Amino acid sequence: MASLGAETTAATTHADHRPKTLADFDPPQKPKRNKFAFACAILASMTSILLGYDTGVMSGAAIYIKKDLKISDVKVELLVGTINLYSLFGAAAAGRTSDWIGRRYTIVLAGAIFFIGALLMGFATNYAFLMVGRFVAGIGVGYALMIAPVYTSELSPAASRGFLSSFPEVFINGGVLLGYVSNYAFSKLSLQLGWRMMLGISAVPSVLLAVGVLAMPESPRWLVMQGRLRDARKVLDKTSNSKDEAALRLADIKEAAGIPQECNDDVVRVEKRSHGEGVWRELFLHPTPTVRHILICAIGIHFFQQASGIDAVVLYSPRIFEKAGIKSDNDKLLATVGVGFTKTIFILVATFLLDRIGRRPLILSSMGGMILSLAILASSLTIITHSDVKLPWAVGLAITTVISFVAFFSMGMGPIAWVYSSEIFPLRLRAQGASMGVAMNRFVSGIMGTTFLSLYKAMTIGGAFFLFTGIAMVSWVFFYTLYPETQGKTLEEMDVLFGNLNWLRDSKRNKRNSQLNGDGNGNIDGSSNVQSKGPVPGR
Structure with a gap:
């Protein structure tokens, strides 16, 4: 197989058996940034802002919805968390949809569905109406979460794939921050109008994003699966750093798609079409050891990303700050803005480290920091709960560890889950395999969102975070044991690492x-x- 990785990292250069030269021992060069690929990754990843905004805005809007519609805490849990369960349907359908109509039009579809959901939520007159809007918006969120990382990873050169594929998480965090800011801004309006503006305003960016995506090219790997070699070569020429690199990438993709290398790239179309038939059988009924290992890694990383408690912190940060001793609604919303700002800053740090130090070091150090933060947060909240007087040091420690937890999450675990699961599947299985990881992500997130209030009432808020600490410790061992480094490998070389x-x-x-x-x-x-x-x- 032609290896683009041999041009991008010293590690893959050593993989062949030619005599080594002094150049082999030179420090790795800084990865080049293809501007066209960069722009396409930005546009595709901006669909992820929809989930981020909804997550952030609902944490504050729920306060006012509860007062206006006079609903119980159980209904608040369902309102906040069920969008993630609803997004399961979108994530599961997105894999097959993207194999059928292409990655680009699937992104457009995600924006259109979310637009309808946002309008329904903004004009909701009662709780049932609001839940219908949440269901429709959840379908759109599921589509967006699955397709943005897949499209970006398929378009990106190997040398900058980690950087570009982390953009969806960047925009999720940016959306969370915008949601928090929206809470604070619209909280000045009347009770009936404020929360409706918070939710309905997200219809505007979803339209702009859907229109902007039409200017992007289709994924070259999807084009090859349809036998459209000339179109794929044009896209690769634009998204590669040289003509030679584009040729190597196309050769690897053709081999992965089962198209003979002697097929001339100038041919408009060859008889090779795939719409994802038989993928479920290869993934679940008769997987090879390699595919089984990949599937475990993809589903596992999404499970532990959410099971470690990040959505409990993001969705219910006002409740956590209230338990820590902050009573004013404005102060709680202002504190959540600080959480969103921290998440956004540290995800930007992660994007520049993924292609420099690799996935494994980042995810292991990230989980280590999360474990420490969760343990201290759980301890401080337990002390506050059992104290009859206000303890300023414990309050400060709780707030600090909430911020450190989201910082460690954003610098590793947050982006790597999307990057890793979108790059490790073989070409034929990628879209539908990645959708399984996203489905697990949304399922666990939905469980967290719909049960956290009941969980901390049953075992105290400190006990809930001790539980998350234990889960995070298990996840560290899981990642250390099962996850090989993928830095610098082309997508077509991934199957060598697994099995x-x-x-x-x-x-x-x-x-x-x-x-x-x-x-x-x-x-x-x-x-x-x-x-x-x-x-x-x-x-």
Whole structure:
């Protein structure tokens, strides 16, 4: 297989068996940024702002909806959390839809569905009407969450794929911040008008995004699956850093799609069309060891991203701050703006680190920081709950650890879940495989959103965060054991990394041997080196 990775990282250069030169030991060059790919990734990822805005705005709007519609805490839980359960339907359908009509038009469809949902929520006259709007908006959110990372990863060169594929999480965080700001701004309006403006105003960006996406090209990998080689080559020429790189990328994609290399790229169309038929059978009924490992990683990373409690913090931050001792509604909303600002800043830090230090170091350090923050937050909230007097130091510690928790989440776990799950599936399985990860993400998020108030009433708010601490500790072990490094690999090379569950032991042994032999290989865990040396069972 032609390897673009050989041009982008020293790790994959060492994977072949030619004599090494001094250039092999030079420090890796800074990844190039293709401006056209950058612009397309921005446009596609902006659809993720829809989920972020809804998540952020609902945390504050729920306060006023409860007062206006006079609903119970259970109904508030359902209102806040069920959009994530509804988005399951959108995420599950988006994989097959994108295989059928293409990645670009699926993004347009996501914006159109969310637009209808936002209007329904903005004009809701009662709780039932509002829940209908939440259902429609949830379908749109599911579509957006699945398709944005897939489109971006398929369009991006390997050298900058981590950077560009993290954009959806950037815009989710930006949307959360905008939602918090909207809460604070519209809270000055009347009770009946304020929350409706908070929810309905999101219809405006959804229209602008749907129109803007029409200016983007289609995914080159989807075009190849349809046999449209000439169109794919045009897109690759624009999104690669050179003509040679575009040719290498096209050769890899053709091989992955099962199109003979002798098929001339100047041919407008070859007889090779795929609309995702038989994918479920390959994923679940008869998976190879490689596909099984990939599926476990994709679903697992989305499960632990949400099970560690991030939505409990983002959706119910006003409640957490109230438990910590902040009583004024305005002060609570202002504190949530600080949370949103922190999430946005640290996700920007993560985007610049993904292609420099890799996925594994970021996710492991991120989870380590989250575990520490959750443990301290749980302890401080427990102390506050059992104290008869206000303890300023405990209040300050609780607020600080809420902010540190979202900071550590945003600098690793937040973006990597979307990047990793969108890049590891084989071409034929990518859209529908990634949709399974998103479905798990939304399912767990929905459970968290609809049960958190009941959970902390049953076991205290401190106890709830101790539970999240335990889950986060399990997730660290899970990631350390099962997740190979994917930095610098092309999408077509990913299957080499998976299928051998003893990869960590083998890579450590190979790294020790490399050091003893003095070959200078400094790969993290040796994963890039080991996994390229031979076929993995089940490929």
